[in-house]
Amino acid sequence: MQRVLVVEDSQTMREWIAAAIEELDRPLKLDLAASGFEALRLLPRQVYDLVVTDINMPDIHGLELISFIRSDPRYAATPLVIVSTESSEEDRRRGLALGANAYLVKPFSVPDLLSVVEDLLAGVKP
Amino acid sequence: MARRLKQTATRSRGEREFLSEAEEILERMRDDLGVCLERASSGDEFAPDVLNRLFRSAHSLKGLSGMFGLEVLAELAHKVEDLLDAWRLGRSQPTPERFALLEESVALFGRALEQLAAGAIATEFAAAVAELNGRIDAARSAPPVAPPAAQDVLDAPAALLRTLTEYEEHRLRESLARGRGIYVITVAFALASFEERLSEISSALREVGELLSTLPSPGAGGPGEIRFALLAATELDAAALAARLELEPSAVHAARAPRASANTPAAAAAVSEPTPSNAPPQANASPADASVAAPREPAPAADAATLRSVSDTVRVDIRKLDELMNLVGELAIERGALSAFARKLAGDPASVRLGAELEKIHKALDRKLQELQASVIDVRMVPLRQVFDKLARVAKRLRLDLHKDARLELAGADTELDKLIVEELVDPLMHIVRNAFDHALETPEERAAAGKPSEGVIRIEATQRGNDVVITVADDGRGIDTERVRAKAVERGLIAAAAQLSQRELLDLVFAPGLSTRGEVTETSGRGVGMDVVRSNVAALGGLAAIESRLGAGTTVTLTLPITLAIIQALIVGVGAERYAIPLNSVREVLIADPASLQRSGSRELFALRGDALPVLRLRDEFGVTSGAAAAKPFAVILGLGDARLALLVDRLDGQRDAVIKPMQGPISSVRGIAGATELGEQSAVLVLDIAALVTSAQRAEAA
């Protein structure tokens, strides 16, 4: 079973992303983190096969979280998806430079999200 | 208190979740805007972290609205986000005009959510948003070119600099421009407790500078550990910073030392500024001006004087003071028990000497306790200045909005009151000043016709009188036409058409609920809007609101407030088997009520006091006490609040005690005539009388 971590401080968005991913026809274990700090506590405990994270969060932001994930050898190849309302091209560039695999700009649709997630998960050995 | 949206059952669950989160974010924005206003009023720059939080709130609203297909709202949030982005990145400066646009946007967004909760957003809403967006665009200035990147001068790990967002990079540049030192702090914590440790460090950093970035990395000590590299800016040197954060000196690495400037004049100026990141703008800037100074030339001073001024004052959470106050109060109650025991000992011949000794010890304890109490109360006292500044700002805006030529005069800004009272006073005073501008002051033409100077004057004055603070708001406007008040009151069924009312009683009707409602008040030329709310807010603080007016000459509203709420000296009185506590500051005198001095007058009763006739309230009747027999010669406790007086008749006097007023918890949230309850050391509750309510109700009974 593949494990997915969703990091998003907005509860509505978090539920929405989780619900959308659960619609995938795939056995998945989904963990939800409401802040960057919460993600930091979850990440070392188990290895996730995919991380979906927001950029704008109050404690540590998505770029810092991605840098953390990529500095852990276990997560060297784990697919990372940034979901953000960020319109700044600069932040998008930085996110991808830090090793994010995809950058989705809100608003996106369920199919938008699922096609990205599906592709990335398919590339990972279950 | 957070205003909850009405949620109808027909809404889908998803929509309800969206609504409640959006409302939460909006509430946070309102709070943060309030914080900004407060800072602007004292001439401070907006705090960068508050601006950034505002930006993030707008950003979240944009994202949420977009996801749920509410394009109009997403667009509005987007404009607000842009405006805030420019401020937090230093690309444009907040001005009162732009700030007002921000407030307007938040209000508009709130209305949209209300409409959404009730059904759907009205179609004309899009037009309102478009109009506002247009004004926001017009108010925005062109972004200046960003200064060159500053990272090359820093001796910091590349990983740390790579993850900086645009905002963090801006804050870094800003700190460099101010000559602050830039430090990389390396710490490792247990996974289970890192959040607390980090928040300790970041709040300590906030006092001496700014935390720019927090970069986590896996700990060297295994999966139970996590490391952080923190990028911080401060004027302290590395050793002082390490000491301040209680870290080993090796944990703090200077990426760039603070600019040394011990001999420049700017350094001397910085001595009086404990937190240079929030340095006030030039001294000649008007306190009411909400604009914010551009970043000043660097004025760093990492010398001993700066360090000392940082450590001389501490910020204390008001809740901690409440706790302290409660403890002092409870101590005072224990003291009461000690005194009672000493008297008991002294009353027994076998232990009379011991009793006298104990009484002496008790007296000494009592003196110290009173000093302690006085200094705790003193810590809670704040000058009215902050409220006055806020009023000046509102007045300035009203003057522009209403095209009225008027001057606000303020006196007694140094008068001190309990912080909690000061906070609760903002709304009532704002109301009164708004009303004065809106309704009481005439237009310049009307004033000229009446032979008055074209500029109207609203004067707010605060003075301390004994244990009370009296605040008056006086205008030289048109005054209140009591005949129109009477007509309105009759129309609303508040008084009978034939009621005989004195001028004063008619004026007091202005405070009656339901005399005038929004939108109609202009015709009455009165000050009806929410004056009932003003009176009840002030009464909740144990104070009194009164009004005087002369037609054509002006109106004065007087608020009388106790200096502090926390501990009161109380007179304990008895009625039948019951005891009640009366705040001593409203007791003028206590007399034995000779039956000859009591006299009926129609349905009322009067008490003759040195030629004056006071209204009488028999507590036994008022509270329906049935136990015991009414005393033949009751005590008359003469209560006074402001100018109003009342003779309260009780059976017994049970002495004077310290009391901490506590709210009554339970299903009934407020009881007429009761301010709360207190415990007097015998594990039994004693009700504390609400003097303002009793005095007001006696006056009303008289007017009826």
Place this chain on the structure above:
Amino acid sequence: MSNAASSWDVLARAAATREAAASETRALRELLVFSIDGAPYALPIERIREIVRPRALTPVPHVPSAVLGVISLRGEILQVLDTRRRLGLAAVASARASRVIVLNGEDGRVTGLLVDAVHEVLRVEESALLPPTNADGGLITGLAPRGAGFVSLISPEQLVELDASAA
């Protein structure tokens, strides 16, 4: 727009799933059983802060008759309700076994409830609860089996919902 419509749906489905999961974990209810006039009643244990002996009551004027008065509990001042009267029964003098159940309100306000005696904590499967036999103002929300008989489950919200005008 189809994107937005599906957004709402996705969220609604998520909420429904979450609620189902929550009710699964809540399947076992813990109830505090007490008696009034010899009949057993119960309140959800998670709403009860503590149980104390009755102490000196201070009457309060201008309140509904169901409010017996206030007590001081370690410096806190709590209103105490006559549970007997709230259930529509005649008032009697309190007995030696009487207790005050201190109830945590949803809004954070705390209320004391005077009852004749407090008994055990009862664990009941949610599925074993029966609906109330008749509508009595919504005060009794269900029946839980206990021995050969039943315990009447009281709604804490309804119990402290007083009509302030009924002084």
